Amino acid sequence: MIPPIQVSASESRLPVVNLDPAQLEEGSSLWADAWHRLKKNRLALLSFWIVVFMGVFCFVGPFLSPYSYIDQDLMRTLESPSWAHPFGTDDLGRDQLTRLMVGGRVSLGVGIIATVVSLMIGVVFGAVAAYLGGKIDNAMMRFVDVLYALPFTIFVILLMTIFERSILLLFVVIGAVEWLTMARIVRGQVQALRRQEFVEAAISLGLSTRRILLRHIIPNVLGVVVVFATLTVPAVILLESFLSFLGLGVQAPLPSWGSLIKLGSDNIQQFPHLLIVPSFFFSLTLFALNFLGDGLRDALDPKSSRD
Amino acid sequence: MPFLEIKDLTTHFHTRNGVVRAVDGVSFFLRRGETLGIVGESGSGKSVTCYSMLGLIPTPPGKIVAGSALLDGTTDLLRASRKELRKIRGKRIAMIFQDPMTSLNPYLRVSTQLIEPLQIHEGCSKKEALKRAVSALEEVGITEAARRIHAYPHEFSGGMRQRVMIAMALITAPELLIADEPTTALDVTVQAQILDLIRERQAARNSALILVTHDLGVVAGMCDRIAVMYAGKIVETGTAEDVFESPLHPYTVALQRSIPSLGIKGKPLYTIPGVPPDLSRPIPGDAFALRKGLRNGGKWLHTPPPLRQVSETHWVRECDVELPALEEVKDV
Numbered sequence: 001m002i003p004p005i006q007v008s009a010s011e012s013r014l015p016v017v018n019l020d021p022a023q024l025e026e027g028s029s030l031w032a033d034a035w036h037r038l039k040k041n042r043l044a045l046l047s048f049w050i051v052v053f054m055g056v057f058c059f060v061g062p063f064l065s066p067y068s069y070i071d072q073d074l075m076r077t078l079e080s081p082s083w084a085h086p087f088g089t090d091d092l093g094r095d096q097l098t099r100l101m102v103g104g105r106v107s108l109g110v111g112i113i114a115t116v117v118s119l120m121i122g123v124v125f126g127a128v129a130a131y132l133g134g135k136i137d138n139a140m141m142r143f144v145d146v147l148y149a150l151p152f153t154i155f156v157i158l159l160m161t162i163f164e165r166s167i168l169l170l171f172v173v174i175g176a177v178e179w180l181t182m183a184r185i186v187r188g189q190v191q192a193l194r195r196q197e198f199v200e201a202a203i204s205l206g207l208s209t210r211r212i213l214l215r216h217i218i219p220n221v222l223g224v225v226v227v228f229a230t231l232t233v234p235a236v237i238l239l240e241s242f243l244s245f246l247g248l249g250v251q252a253p254l255p256s257w258g259s260l261i262k263l264g265s266d267n268i269q270q271f272p273h274l275l276i277v278p279s280f281f282f283s284l285t286l287f288a289l290n291f292l293g294d295g296l297r298d299a300l301d302p303k304s305s306r307d
Numbered sequence: 308m309p310f311l312e313i314k315d316l317t318t319h320f321h322t323r324n325g326v327v328r329a330v331d332g333v334s335f336f337l338r339r340g341e342t343l344g345i346v347g348e349s350g351s352g353k354s355v356t357c358y359s360m361l362g363l364i365p366t367p368p369g370k371i372v373a374g375s376a377l378l379d380g381t382t383d384l385l386r387a388s389r390k391e392l393r394k395i396r397g398k399r400i401a402m403i404f405q406d407p408m409t410s411l412n413p414y415l416r417v418s419t420q421l422i423e424p425l426q427i428h429e430g431c432s433k434k435e436a437l438k439r440a441v442s443a444l445e446e447v448g449i450t451e452a453a454r455r456i457h458a459y460p461h462e463f464s465g466g467m468r469q470r471v472m473i474a475m476a477l478i479t480a481p482e483l484l485i486a487d488e489p490t491t492a493l494d495v496t497v498q499a500q501i502l503d504l505i506r507e508r509q510a511a512r513n514s515a516l517i518l519v520t521h522d523l524g525v526v527a528g529m530c531d532r533i534a535v536m537y538a539g540k541i542v543e544t545g546t547a548e549d550v551f552e553s554p555l556h557p558y559t560v561a562l563q564r565s566i567p568s569l570g571i572k573g574k575p576l577y578t579i580p581g582v583p584p585d586l587s588r589p590i591p592g593d594a595f596a597l598r599k600g601l602r603n604g605g606k607w608l609h610t611p612p613p614l615r616q617v618s619e620t621h622w623v624r625e626c627d628v629e630l631p632a633l634e635e636v637k638d639v
Contacts, residue, residue: 134367195365197410204361204404205424205475206397219414302414302459 037299044295050288054281058104067095069102070253078271087277090263100278103255108285110171110240110256111233117175119229122182127213127221129183130190141187144180152177153246160248170249174236185228189221223297230293234286257282308380309336310515311483316374316385318352318359321367325587329355331539332374339482342509342516344526344547346562347536350583353519354405356536357485360384361402362392398428401476403505405488407468411460417471418456424479443474446511447504466497470504477508483515490525502529524566527551532620535559538584538594541614545621555623558595596627603629 038044062069073093081088087096129140156173163169193199194217202212241258243249250256257278264275318330330352337343345353358364360376362384376384378399382391401424404410412420421443422436431439437456444452447470460468469489476484486505490498506529509516520526526533527547534544535558543556554560564577581598584590590597593607604627606612612625 197404197406198412200363201402201404201410201472201475202412202423203363204396204402206393206395206427207423208393211427215419216412216415220412222414300414303461 033302034296034299038295041295041298043291044299047288047291047295050284051292054104054108054285054288058101058108061101062098062105065095065098065101067098069094069099069255071095078267078274080271081273088271088273090274091267096260096274096277099255099260100257100281103257103260103278104281104285106167106250106254106256107237107240107258107282110167110174111237113171114174114178114236115229115232117171118178118182118232119225121175122179123186123218123221123225125179126183126186126188127190127217130187131194131209131213131217133191133194137187141184144183147177148180156243156248165248165251167250167254170240170243174239178232178236182225182228182232185224186221189224190217193217193220223300226296226300227293230289230296233289237282237286310339310341310379311337312375312377312380313356313360314375314377316356316359316376317372318355318364318369319372320369322587327587328539328589329369329586330359333536333539333541335534335541335544337483337515337517339515340513341532342506342518342530344530344533345517345519345536346521346523346526346533348521348579348583350586351536352539353521353536354487357402357487357517357519361396361400361485362387362389363402394428397424397481398479399481400483400485401479401481403469403472403476403484403486403489406492407465407472408492410472411468413460416457416459417463421456421471421475421478424475428479440474440478443478444471446477446508447471447474449474465493466501469493469497469501473501473504473508477512477514480512481514483517484509485517485519487519488521489518490522491520498525505529522566523562535562538590539586540594540624541622542595542624542626543622545618545623549618549621553621555617555621556595556626557601557628558626593625593627598628601628603627 038048071094073089075093076085076089077091077093079085079089079093085095085097087100090096090099125140125144129137155177159169159173199212199216202216207216237257240249240256241261244256244259244262250259260278261275261282264271264278268275313336314334316330316333317328320327320329333352333356335343345356347353355364355369359371364371371385374385378384378395382395384392384395387395411417418437418440421440422431422433425431425436425439426433441452441456444456449455449467449470455463460471463471473489484505489505490501493501502525505516505518508514516529518526518530530547532544532546533550534541535550535556536542537558543550543554543559550559551563554563558579561577561579565579567576579598580600584594584597591609591611593602593612596602596604596607607625607627612627614622614624616622
C-alpha cells in the first residue's frame with residue numbers, strides 16, 4: 001500500500017487561490033496586491049510601521065506636548081534628559097522632544113511633498129518623452145539637460161530673493177530640481193518598454209496613447225520609480241538641512257532635523273544627547289525608507305513569489 | 308466587392324545602412340470569412356505587410372510610401388486618421404502576435420487586459436465585460452476561467468497565454484483576424500491545438516483570417532488562398548490547391564521541399580541555397596535569382612519581373628531561376 005501523501009495546509013495552497021473570494025469577483029488593484037505581498041516581507045513591513053510611527057510622532061506629537069517649539073526657558077538651557085524634558089533642552093531652554101517632533105514635521109514634509117511633486121512631473125515627463133520619441137523626445141530631454149546644468153544653489157538663492165521666503169517655495173524649489181533625475185530614469189525604462197510586444201498588442205486593440213501610457217507602461221516602471229522615490233526622500237531631507245545650514249531653508253525658530261543635528265554637532269563634547277537623538281531619528285527614518293522602497297519594488301512585481 | 312483589398316502596399320524603413328524596402332508593391336484581397344495564408348522566409352515582409360495595415364509601423368524609421376488598403380471598399384486603412392484607426396483596431400480588425408510570452412503586459416491581471424477592448428469599443432460596464440471575458444476564456448478552452456481570469460500572465464504557460472491572446476483578439480467579434488506567426492514561439496505539441504482553436508473560433512464567428520507564417524505545412528490545411536512572399540514582393544498567389552498541387556515559382560517549390568516530412572528517415576532536410584538578399588540595396592531585377600548559384604537566364608537582370616496570370620485564381624511572378632537549378636546546387 002502506498003501511504004497517502006500528507007499535504008500541509010500551506011503546501012496545498014495553489015498560488016492563485018490565496019486571494020480571498022471577494023477579490024475573485026472584483027479583481028484587486030495593483031496596490032491591493034502589492035500590500036498583500038508586502039505583508040509577507042517582515043523587514044519591509046517593520047519599515048512601513050516605522051515610517052507610519054514617524055509620521056504620527058511628528059504630525060500629531062506636537063499637539064500632545066505641553067511645550068511649544070518656541071517656548072524659551074532661559075533658566076534651564078542645555079539640560080540633560082529628565083522627566084519634564086525627556087530629550088533635554090537646547091541652548092535656549094526649549095524642549096528638545098517638541099522641537100524634534102516639529103523638526104520632523106518640516107523634514108518629512110519637505111521630503112515627502114517634494115518627492116511626490118518630482119515623482120509626478122518626472123514620471124509623466126519621462127514617459128511621454130520616451131513614448132513619443134523622435135524630435136519631441138529630443139526637445140524634451142534637452143530641456144531637462146539645460147535645467148540640469150543650472151547651478152542649484154544659485155537657482156535657490158535667486159528664487160528665494162525674488163520671492164518671499166516660505167516653506168512652500170522650498171518644496172517647489174526642491175521638487176523642481178529632483179524631477180530631472182526621475183524623468184531621465186523613467187525615460188530610459190519606457191524606451192525599453194515601448195518596443196515590447198504587449199505595447200503593440202495594446203495598440204492593435206485600439207487603445208489610445210494616453211491609456212497605453214497610464215495603464216500599461218507606467219505600472220511597469222513603478223518598481224523602479226518607487227525605489228528611486230524612497231532614495232529621493234532622504235536626499236531631499238539632506239538637501240533641506242543643507243539649505244537650512246546656509247540660511248536658505250526654514251526660518252530660525254522653526255526647527256528641522258538638519259538644523260537640530262547642526263546644533264547637536266556644535267555641542268557634541270558636553271551634550272552628546274543633542275546630537276545622538278535627532279541623528280538616531282533621522283537615520284532610522286532613512287533606513288526604514290530604504291528598506292520599505294526595496295520591499296515595495298518586490299511587492300509591485302507580480303512575478304515575485306507570493307509566499 | 309472584397310472585404311479587404313490591399314493595393315501596391317510599399318513600406319520602407321530608413322536605417323543607417325540605407326532604405327530597407329521591406330514591402331515592395333504588395334497587392335492582395337480577402338473576402339469575408341476567407342482565410343489567406345502569407346508565407347515566406349524571415350525578412351520577406353510578411354509581418355510588415357500586416358503591421359502596415361494596422362498602422363503599427365513605428366514611424367520613424369518606418370514609412371508607408373505608397374499603396375492603399377480598402378476595408379469594405381470605403382475606408383483606406385493607410386490614410387485613416389488615428390482616431391478612425393483606433394476604432395477599427397481591436398473592433399473590426401484584431402491581431403494575434405508571435406510571442407505570447409511578451410504580448411501580455413506582465414504587470415496587469417489577465418482580466419484587466421481582456422476586458423479592455425470591450426470597455427473601449429462597446430462601452431461595457433466592468434461587470435458585464437468581465438462576464439463576457441470569462442466566457443471568452445472558456446471558449447478558448449481555459450478551464451476554471453472564472454478563477455483564472457484574475458491571474459497574472461506569468462501564471463499561465465505559453466500555450467495558455469496564446470489562448471488568452473486569441474480570446475482577447477476575438478472578444479469583440481472582429482471581421483478580420485490577423486495572426487502573425489501565432490505558433491512559432493510555442494511547443495510543437497501545442498502548435499496544432501492553437502491552430503485548431505484559431506480555425507474553430509474563426510468559423511464560429513465567421514471572421515476573415517490572415518495567417519502569417521514561414522511554415523507551409525501550417526497553411527496547407529487551413530487556408531483558402533495562399534500568397535508566397537519573397538524579398539518584399541508576392542511571388543506566387545492562388546488557391547491553396549493552386550499553390551500546393553501545381554506550384555510554378557521555384558521559390559514556392561523550394562519552400563515546399565523544406566517542409567520536414569515523416570517519409571524517409573536519414574535523408575538530409577532540403578535547404579534553399581544562399582541567403583535572402585539585402586533589402587537595403589535596390590534590387591533592379593529578379594530577387595530570387597540573386598541567391599547563390601540560382602540564376603539561370605538573364606531575362607530579369609535589370610527590370611523587375613511582373614506577375615503573370617496562369618488561371619483565374621493563380622498568379623506567378625516571372626523568374627530567372629528554373630526548377631532544375633534548385634536540384635543542381637543542392638550539394639553546394
